[in-house]
Amino acid sequence: MSDADVVVIGSGHNGLSAAMYLAKAGWKVVVLEQSQVPGGAAKSGEVTKPGFIHDLYATNLGLFLGSPVYRDFGPMLTQSGLALEVSSEPYASVFPHGTALSMYTDAEKSLASIANFSPEDAEAWQHLVDYFQRVSPYLFPLLQMPVPSFEFGRGIFRMTRALGWTGTQELLSLLLQSPREFVESWFSSKEMQALLIPWGFHLDYGPDVSGGATFPFLESVADHLNGMAIARGGIGLLVHSMINIIKGYGGQVEVNAPVTQILTDNAGHATGVKLSDGRTIAARRAVLANVNIRTLFESLVDPTVVNHGFLKRIQKFRFGPGTMMVHLALSGEVPWLNPSVTRSMYVHIGPYVNDVARTYQQAVAGYLPDSPLLVVGQQSQWDHSRAPDGMHTVWIQVRAVPGHPIGDAAGSIVTTDWSTMGPLYAQRVLDKLEEYAPGVTSRILAMTVMTPQDLQNDNPNLVGGDSISGSHHLDQFYFLRPVPGWSRYRTPVPGLWVVGASTWPGGGLNAVSGYLAAQALLKSRGRH
Ligand SMILES: Cc1cc2nc3c(=O)[nH]c(=O)nc-3n(C[C@H](O)[C@H](O)[C@H](O)COP(=O)(O)OP(=O)(O)OC[C@H]3O[C@@H](n4cnc5c(N)ncnc54)[C@H](O)[C@@H]3O)c2cc1C
Structure with missing residues (x-):
């Protein structure tokens, strides 16, 4: 021994x-x-074609x-x-009829993008960013402390001293909201509401789950302020x-x-x-x-x-619903209907809050969603070492799918075994992408699909493809x-x-x- x-x-x-x-x-x-x-x-690797480097799973550092x-x-x-x-165009959402809302590290550009849909929402976003800057110096350290602990208690005390008792309770009230309650209490346009909702879904917070506001709040503002970083190569x-x-x-x-x-x-x-x-x-x-x-x-x-x-x-x-990954090697960039999102690191395709809520409900009930939420990662737009000149990698996280499906909400996929369902469901993913980026499928040089079962086979922590264990x-x-x-x-x-x-x-x-x-x-x- x-x-x-x-x-x-x-x-x-x-x-x-x-x-x-x-x-x-x-x-x-x-x-x-x-x-x-x-x-x-x-992990990363050339999983589609030599010369195309993909982050297999996590990417945002x-x-x-x-x-x-x-x-x-x-x-x-x-x-x-x-x-x-580091991408200065961290995330965006696309909507029907070629409309899109993009966030930048540049405050003015972000505000202009929001104001296209609602000048009041642009003002509200500025308030949210100000609020984040006021509370995050107290909130982020708490997320790195042992719980429960004396240190954590001291952190809460420091926060209460800075924000006041009412201010602390207001923050707690925000954090306990569902993602939908959070976005509806700050924004009126359905596009701005939809922009933030998918961040809850990066964990397993569908729009109507209490406590899910924490993540859209922190991640949407932090990525706007800092940009989104990936590892070169x-x-x-x-x-x-x-x-x-x-x-x-x-x-x-x-x-x-x-x-x-x-x-x-x-x-x-x-x-x-x-x-x-x-x-x-x-x-x-x-x-x-x-x-x-x-x-x-x-x-x-x-x-x-x-x-x-x-x-x-x-x-x-309990484990949360699963995730599926679709990796593409493309002969060119994604031909988005709205070119303003061409360089966004993440493009979310819900499109709207109710669509994401339906997707989540179908997945947790065990059905393949008729229209999954897509997180389209465009890493090679910022890291040119990941693909040959003029060509691109695309990383699509499909949120959310059941680890062990009992049926298909759209009624067209009859098998419930992931090894045969994988390619069929990937086609649904590509069809949805094609709606927002017509011609993208004709640029596919190679594709690799990783089902929830593949995720678990590769890493036993990802039970049923649950990306967050x-x-x-x-x-x-x-x-x-x-x-x-x-x-x-x-x-x-x-x-x-x-x-x-x-x-x-x-x-x-x-x-x-x-x-x-x-x-x-x-x-x-x-x-x-
Ligand atoms: C598709 C996907 C996309 C994601 N995107 C992001 C993102 O962009 N940004 C982000 O911050 N997070 C992201 N996450 C979440 C994040 O990647 C994970 O939460 C995180 O990597 C988990 O790290 P961990 O330390 O728990 O260990 P894990 O990454 O789960 O690794 C544990 C390791 O232990 C090994 N192991 C398990 N059992 C045994 C055993 N019996 N013997 C030997 N070895 C064993 C496994 O093989 C594995 O290598 C994503 C996750 C997934 C799946």
Whole structure:
């Protein structure tokens, strides 16, 4: 049996983040990744055609750039090869009859784009941006603190002192709204309302789910102010840089190394892991799993060492609806009916709030939506290294589809098996894109479709294609994530820690759970 101070299961960005801090502190770190390619939901590759580099899943680095990990390791990541491309045209929405609403980092251009639909909404947007700038210095730090904690309480106190008691309650009231309530309370035009709604859907907030306003509020304004950043040459280079740092501190990262069991001693303490090839690795201080909480406790941990009540709670941890990816290699750019969105990093095609609400309802009821929400990513418009001259990559995130469909809301796809449904549903996606960009399909040189089943096969954390490893609805978010009583990365198995999107603060490249768990481990020196 070989050994380490800490064995990290999984090379998602949270596992790698924790590994960087622990290796830097002198711990002997071994990261074990089941896939051939590290990075989890942060991977890139030439999946359509040689010369066309696609981010397979995550692409927008905004959260990562605001993370403590980037603060602490940014210069080293850059030295190890990470470079950024930042789009000053972060997002847009297109609507019928060739209309579109685009956001820019340039305030005046954004206001003019909104004023095309409603001068009052342009004024309201300016108020929303001002409000964001007032509250975000208090709100963002809270999203990077352990919950519950003394530190978090102090953060709330600081916020209350700055905003006043009423101001704090007003903010709370906004955060608890559904996305629809939020956009309707600020804006009157249906285009401006529709522009913000899809940001809730990047998590699993359909327009009418309470608590979903947080994400459209924060993401729409943050991307407008900062632009949208991607990694030059593909997000895989971020992962590559993180691994270089770990190795530089003496850590090891092994791919094709699925962990099949957490080893425990007679007292029920985690002592190491067993791999699928039969090897075992002892962990002197901790096993840190970058594995979603359900898979961890349903597949890797011996149920007899965990109390029944905890297992019951874990079994109730819900996943959100799935996602499907369609990657295109194009001979030219997307021929949008409205050319103002040609360089927008993301173009959302809902089009309107009620359409997105219907899509969400159909997906959660188990039906293939008759008209899915499309997030069309145009990375090669900003990163020219991703496609040959004059040609382009297109990244389409299809939100949302059921992981295990029971039927088709449009009634035309009769199979319910993703391997046969994938190409049929991709055609529906292309038909919708073609409505807003006539001629786009004639520019397709190659296409790769990744169904929810493919997502899960590649990364067991994406259960049913859930891109964020578990619903973020209020009953399993904040201090309730992943389950009540266990929001601070420890588990009932002493010596076993858990990080990743199924833990606070949830999905996205925020790197926070990796950071916070590493700090807690270093403080406790691995004692539980
Ligand atoms: C299609 C898609 C688009 C997205 N877009 C964005 C975006 O633009 N911006 C953004 O911020 N977020 C985005 N997200 C969300 C974000 O990518 C994820 O929330 C985040 O990457 C999750 O990181 P993680 O640390 O939880 O680990 P994961 O990325 O889930 O990685 C965990 C790793 O652990 C490995 N593993 C699991 N079990 C085992 C085992 N038993 N043995 C060994 N290895 C194991 C897996 O193979 C995987 O590599 C997107 C997600 C998807 C799927």
